[in-house]
Amino acid sequence: SDDLSEGMTEAAALADALEEGLTELDAAEEGLSALLNKQAEKPALQLTPLDSDAPYRNQLFRSLEEINARVGALTDDVRAGALADDVKAISDQTFAISQFLLELADLGKARTESDWMEDISAGGESRQNGSIRSSENNGDVSAETNAGGVVGAVTLELSFDQEDELDLSSLLSGGAKYWIYAVVGDCRNHASVSAKKSAAGGIAGRMNYGAALDCASGGAVSCGGDYAGGVAGFSSGTLRGCMTRGSISAGNYAGGIVGYGNNVQGCLTMPDVQRGAEYCGAVAGDVTGTVLENYYSESAVGGVNGFSFTGQCDAVSYEELVELSGNAELFCTITVTFVAEGRTVASVTVPFGGRVESLPNVPDRDGTYWKWDSFDNDAIFRSMTVEGCYVGPATTLSTGEDVPRLLVEGTFYEGQTLWVTEYSGALPEPEQAPLDALTVTVNDYAGTLTVRLRQEEDCRVYVSGEDGFTEVHAVRDGSYLVFPLENGGTFCTVPHKKSPLPYVLAGCGGGAALAGGAALIARKRKKKKISA
Secondary structure, eight states, X not given: OHHHHHHXXXXXXXXXXXXXXXXXXXXXXXXXXXXXXXXXXXXXXXXXXXXXTSOHHHHHHHHHHHHHHHHHHHHTTOOSSHHHHHHHHHHHHHHHHHHHHHHHHTTTOOOOHHHHEEEOGGGSOOOSTTEEESOEEOSOEEEEEEEESSEEEESOOOTTOTTOOOOGGGTSOTXXXXXXXXXXESOEEOXXXXXXXEEEESSEEEESSOEEESOEEOSOEEESSEEEESSEEEESSEEESOEEEEEEEOSEEEESSEEEESEEESOEEEEEEOOOSEEEESSEEEESSOEESEEEOSXXXXXXXTBOBTTTEEEOOHHHHHHHTTSOHHHHEEEEEEEETTEXXXXXXXXXXXOOSSOOOOOOBTTBEEEEOOOOOSOBOSOEEEOEEEEOOEEEEEOOSSSOSEEEXXXXXTTOOEEEEEOOSOOSSTTSOOSEEEEEEETTOOSEEXXXXXXXXXXXXXXXXXXXXXXXXXXXXXXXXXXXXXXXXXXXXXXXXXXXXXXHHHHHHHHHHHHHHHHHHHHHHHHHHHHO
8 A cells, every 4th residue: 555655665764773773872982992992893783775685664663672781781881971961862763663663563443542552460360470469668768759668669760861751651662462460568667768759658659550469568758759559659450459547748748558549459558648739638648450359557648639439549547447457556556756867766666645754865965955845745547747946945944934033054955844843941030031941853864963042132142052141152144143952952141130239339439429528527526626
């Protein structure tokens, strides 16, 4: 036919273009060999010319296979730079030529993706190749994109860019029939997973194909961009029979099972979904395919994008969820994960509704100490991740009034509190009523405190010791008296006595005057007597 003749002409032109491309490829190989100082001889590439005796498609396919093999060998040595871009361009062109040749063989036939590709992962067939089974992860996972507790991405990856988000359908020919089998089955994740850009999941970051079957994840999942889920951040495949528990956060598309999914069936989840900008759900942020018989509990948001539908994603009580799971340990206990600067310090497991008895210690650094973020520690009903930050110690504690009655100075850490109580024991100089008699204590503190007592009147200060009360020197600082006191010690303040010395001196002065007067009179009388 005219179409076939025209196609053969184009195929011949493509063969000529391939020969030119192979010449450039040989030159690239020579340049790479010189660059890497490789002396190994490489076999020359031979193209079978088109002729009427051999089918043109078979000849070209053999040439394409050899080109792909040569390109594959180059990619083992090339990872970046202009030469890598050239090799990638040649590889892309071979895919395009393959596509053209296969479409040429089926002229006039309209084909959809379902005609040439079928995902058989969820069909129940068990294969050794193309599957990951019974794997368990206990270490935190972080990546730029496609971060998963068990597998990063279920898709086709090329060595040109290990983080490229490639869709397999863009590289497969529509003129052939493909079957895809990729199963992640019966896997467990117990750690946190995070992605800076996109796609984070407790089991898989991104699943363009395949199925996650009977998997469980109990770690926190977070994503700086879009797509975070307890099982998968993004999934075009099938998620079935999975269980998750933990906090989920993303910019958009955050779900207890999947951020953005296709088929989600028979899954159980008890998530803490942090609301993103759009598309958040206890089961899925959003779904385009089948949602069937999923159950969730203890969630502030509805099943899919905030909405729940009977038979698809139903909210149940905690007790019902545990029963549905067959009393799975994942739901019978709660895990509180303590993370300091991206590193998991401890994971504490408590019963549902239990409490964390003590917080893990983080070493001090450069004069600062680690302070955990506050959380409800008395009754914990969901798994959570607790973080914190380094803070400088406090230098002053007070009794809390607007103008504090008493302050103490020292180096104080989180949890240390000032206690001031009235003292009712024996005091020095009992003939004088003390103005203050107080016991000062800071819990978990050893050493001497500097006390600042608000006292307008000048006083003498006594502090308790092994030999009773002794007077200490107090310094006036505005309205406060400042003095040292051992932690847990008692002090009292006593007004200064009014000294009687001025009155005594006045009496003596008066007596002297009287004596002087008497002498003067006696002298005068004596004179009179003499004169007489």
